Amino acid sequence: MSDFAPHRARKRFGQNFLHDPGVINNILRAVAPREGQHLVEIGPGQGAITEGLLESGARLDVVELDHDLHPLLLARFGANTRFELHKGDALKFDFSQLAPAGEKLRVVGNLPYNISTPLMFHLLKQSDCIGDMHFMLQKEVVQRLAAGAGMNHYGRLGIMVQYHCQVEHLFDVGPGAFKPAPKVDSAIVRLTPHAQLPHPAEDPAMLELVVREAFNQRRKTLRNTLKPLLSEADIIAEDLDPTLRPEQVDLAGFVRLANRLARQATEDAQA
Known part of the structure; x- marks a missing residue:
């Protein structure tokens, strides 16, 4: 040296x-x-x-x-x-x-x-x-x-x-x-x-979208921050409280929401 x-x-x-x-x-x-x-x-x-x-x-x-x-x-x-x-x-x-x-x-x-x-x-x-x-x-x-x-x-x-x-x-x-x-x-x-994903997303891009939308206004509730993507009924259907803030939702919860959005997108494309 x-x-x-x-x-x-x-x-x-x-x-x-x-x-x-x-x-x-x-x-x-x-x-x-x-x-x-x-x-x-x-x-x-x-x-x-x-x-x-x-x-x-x-x-x-x-x-x-x-x-x-x-x-x-x-x-x-x-x-x-x-x-x-x-x-x-x-x-x-x-x-x-x-x-x-x-x-x-x-x-x-x-x-x-x-x-x-x-x-x-x-x-x-x-x-x-x-x-x-x-x-x-x-x-x-x-x-x-x-x-x-x-x-x-x-x-x-x-x-x-x-x-x-x-x-x-x-x-x-x-x-x-x-x-x-x-x-x-x-x-x-x-x-x-992970050798196998513990919570696989049907479309990882949808997971990125849901997480980004949720945390864009992290002080708001899921019901408000995810309004452009999912209804309150959609959130409840995935066993989540729509009054939760995004920082209270675990990875598995976000994957469930993303998978619901992915299914809806597929259904819309086929309609």
């Missing part, structure tokens, strides 16, 4: 480089990589976690957008036959190309806060080839991912991610673990795609 000048974190990439050895070890213990597994690291930065992932004996593909980091990563890890660098934007990357049929990727990343939500949904669209995901995110985002009905942080993000995955809020990380230190706390989350 001595051949390269220190890399300055770039604001436009949302970079905050992890440097705390204790936090790095905690992350590696949580991921628990093993020989023979196939890992993908998104945004390896200066390689703080990369080194430990490779030491496990696992294969490792990394996706890094910042071209100034490419020579540094190649100098540190390029001689390792189990390491491969992909230069590009993870938001546009086809992760399924890394996984032969039947293989499951394990994804790890310290995600820039400004792209964390769209990147998670980009990965969930490819969840057939993903075994699990471990991400460093803003603590508030992890709280939203993990929240259940009735909890303060419960909303659209948590419902849609929990539809696809089991969510585990593993541990929190303070700003001092990074250079430069962010202005917010971070947390590590584990997302494990």
Whole structure:
């Protein structure tokens, strides 16, 4: 690494480089990589976690957008036959190309806060080839991912991610673990795609629509916020109280509403 000048974190990439050895070890213990597994690291930065992932004996593909980091990563890890660098934007990357049929990727990343939500949904669209995901995110985002009905942080993000995955809020990380230190706390989350969806929607797009409409005015009741989509009688027919607020309705309830809307749309199209 001595051949390269220190890399300055770039604001436009949302970079905050992890440097705390204790936090790095905690992350590696949580991921628990093993020989023979196939890992993908998104945004390896200066390689703080990369080194430990490779030491496990696992294969490792990394996706890094910042071209100034490419020579540094190649100098540190390029001689390792189990390491491969992909230069590009993870938001546009086809992760399924890394996984032969039947293989499951394990994804790890310290995600820039400004792209964390769209990147998670980009990965969930490819969840057939993903075994699990471990991400460093803003603590508030992890709280939203993990929240259940009735909890303060419960909303659209948590419902849609929990539809696809089991969510585990593993541990929190303070700003001092990074250079430069962010202005917010971070947390590590584990997302494990469901082998079988516990509450399958007949049309996932309808679920997205119902949840979006419900939380557009989260202080209003279901009867009012879902009025453009479903009648009060429709809501009651799905065993839900129309006077509930959206944050009081669990995932299963939203799926029931979405399935009713999907059936009505099909009936209307056939009429």
